[in-house]
Amino acid sequence: MATIYADRVEGLACRCCQGHIATFKVEKDGLRCLWCSTKITCRTPVEFVIKGACACTPEPDRTTFVVDTDGVKTCTRCGTVR
Ligand SMILES: [Zn+2]
């Protein structure tokens, strides 16, 4: 399960890895993967993290979405907002 810290979020899905193991650094206007530097634009701070399906991966529950204070979900693999 993902863990949210003030400066980073651990346990997220990313294109650079299998499973939900990536660590993303929290920036003013989004999150950046520490391993591959992929930038996801979203509002911070992250309120919580959910697993789910996205067009970027064919299998259900294979990606994670960060949810901001307004309930906007952003896929951490591709940055799609829904
Ligand atoms: Zn990555």
Ligand SMILES: [Zn+2]
């Ligand atoms: Zn996605």
